[in-house]
Amino acid sequence: MSSAVAPLRYGSFRILWIANVLSAVGTFIQSVAGSWLMLDLTGSNTWVGLMVASSTLPLLFLALAAGALADMFDRTRLMLVAQAIMGGSAAAMSVLTIAGLITPPLLLALGLLLGVGVALNLPTWQALLPELVPRGMIASAVALQSAAFNAARAVGPAVGGAILAAFGAGAGFGVNALTYIFVIVAVVMVGRTLRLPEREQTSFSTAVALGVRFARFTPMFRRLLALVALFAVFSAVIQAVLPNHTRSLGGGELEYGILLGAMGVGALVAAWFREKFLDRFPDRPARITITGFGISGIVVALAPSIAVGVAGMLVSGFFWVLTLTGLNATAQLISPSWIRGRAMSLYSLSFGGILPIGSILAGVVADASSTGTAMLILSSLAVLLGLSSPVFGVPSVRNVEPPEFSEDRPAPIHDHTVSGEEVVVLNVWQINRDDLAEFSRVMNEVRLVRLRTGAYRWQLMRTAADPLRIVEFFEIGSWEEHLAQHRRIDDTSAALLARARSFDRDGGPTTRHLIGIDPTNPGLFEELIRQHEDLHRQDGSIPDFDQD
CATH class of the missing domain: 1.20.1250.20 (MFS general substrate transporter like domains)
Known part of the structure; x- marks a missing residue:
């Protein structure tokens, strides 16, 4: 035919x-x-x-x-x-x-x-x-x-x-x-x-x-x-x-x-x-x-x-x-x-x-x-x-090269969610001076990935005490939406995130997830966080989990 x-x-x-x-x-x-x-x-x-x-x-x-x-x-x-x-x-x-x-x-x-x-x-x-x-x-x-x-x-x-x-x-x-x-x-x-x-x-x-x-x-x-x-x-x-x-x-x-x-x-x-x-x-x-x-x-x-x-x-x-x-x-x-x-x-x-x-x-x-x-x-x-x-x-x-998804990464659906509470993600790199220009170029592409897959605010900052200590900051509307964000990462984007990870001279950036709390109902998030860590392992998207 x-x-x-x-x-x-x-x-x-x-x-x-x-x-x-x-x-x-x-x-x-x-x-x-x-x-x-x-x-x-x-x-x-x-x-x-x-x-x-x-x-x-x-x-x-x-x-x-x-x-x-x-x-x-x-x-x-x-x-x-x-x-x-x-x-x-x-x-x-x-x-x-x-x-x-x-x-x-x-x-x-x-x-x-x-x-x-x-x-x-x-x-x-x-x-x-x-x-x-x-x-x-x-x-x-x-x-x-x-x-x-x-x-x-x-x-x-x-x-x-x-x-x-x-x-x-x-x-x-x-x-x-x-x-x-x-x-x-x-x-x-x-x-x-x-x-x-x-x-x-x-x-x-x-x-x-x-x-x-x-x-x-x-x-x-x-x-x-x-x-x-x-x-x-x-x-x-x-x-x-x-x-x-x-x-x-x-x-x-x-x-x-x-x-x-x-x-x-x-x-x-x-x-x-x-x-x-x-x-x-x-x-x-x-x-x-x-x-x-x-x-x-x-x-x-x-x-x-x-x-x-x-x-x-x-x-x-x-x-x-x-x-x-x-x-x-x-x-x-x-x-x-x-x-x-x-x-x-x-x-x-x-x-x-x-x-x-x-x-x-x-x-x-x-x-x-x-x-x-x-x-x-x-x-x-x-x-x-x-x-x-x-x-x-x-x-x-x-x-045209269509987006490829080599693995099925379903966003978990839960009986309870962190409804309406915002999430802030902080990824911290320690980079070499010679890598700064290329790192900035890659992170500009990472910015597009974050913003088109769920984040509504993104910024790259450096600490005042150490200009080579770089912090990526982005916000998502809820924890559930952040979990769904992982499903939206195609193979090309996952490779880009892996490339971004490689710039950290200590083997990978550290990450903190800050979750908004409703004072009238603080809730428990252990199961949601465990599923989130599983998703990170599947898609390779930045990181060592919540380190303080």
Whole structure:
């Protein structure tokens, strides 16, 4: 079986993939119906841009919270809740439109409600994906998911345009509502067979904060998010102003569906030929794909006819999927499983959450000038982004080295915990003067490890009496969280900590753990401390235990 479709050998992935194809067709039918209905109701590019943005705008506010929930609870159950929200919103749009009760604010409000479901579903589904296929097939699975979405893009808009012309927008919304039933059935079937890993027990606020710190203190992931966000801003114009641009080219509902469908066809071709593209351009493919997308957007902007616009949309879909498939798979592979839900929620936020801003910006620019001018300006900026993309230092998906965990280091779960009490860790080195510069460099990398795995404050200090006696200081929210921190140390980080240990001239730094005490309930910690020492022996992370 070709590597492009190899993930379909796995039953759980195959079931969900088929259901998502059907649901995605409904999504594009809904998109055509919603955009065109809003245009009919208002005649405003800005209102249409808001409607296009409504399905993803809630990601700006809910993505990280949804990612935290995806790491804390059963992901299949969260998907069921999300599908129910989206299906209910689409059904309400259908009923109100057919009854003649829909208004622009009400249509936009229901679009935002559907977006709440999208915000909950998207990071949950992306975090679930690596549990459906082997890690080596993640990139192919992401590409297949893009293929499903873009096969729907090829079919859905054309079908949506036909339904819109024949039966009206209400029928389009109703068809979309029905497609969510397929996903609900598929999730129930898969949920019965999956063996999902144990989730870390932590508070919601701690989980959210840790997600932010992971992104902040993982430089490659942070740079990837920045690149994705900028691409979202500059690429949104293609779809945001396409309804009015279609009219400027002399087309109507059917031609609008054909233009969107052409983008879907190009995307489908890209998903199939992704491996061959990477064989031809193995290093920094984002430079080619983002630049190519921008150039194709310029072609659509300057198109003198529908036929030329279709050609431009075809090419834009091709480069669109190559860009997003590569960046999405890279984000998946960079992120360890313990925080993947939050990591992918930040990815979703950086693209899907920022995309509405690009849509609104495109609508405002188009109202102030023309749709062609808006496409020309923002697509030119996409070209500049593509040419400068190597500055971001995001590797090709084939060059990513995923975090490895050679041992299973589960964070112990206890009937009693040191709930809410902070922990301070002090590691003390006595180093040689000649090692100071290299030691400082290594400890700067250690700082990133501490802060992305649970610490919320870190500092390196020296004693006043002896400048070569160096103290590492970091704080964690609770003892339970510090125990969980050990599970999060991958093999590369463990090797870095071992390297840091080697600088102590007495054979290893000494360590003190200071645990906050609640005066009303001081508690006993002997068992927790014993388990903590066992974890240190497993992962090799700094030290000789609590010496005074």
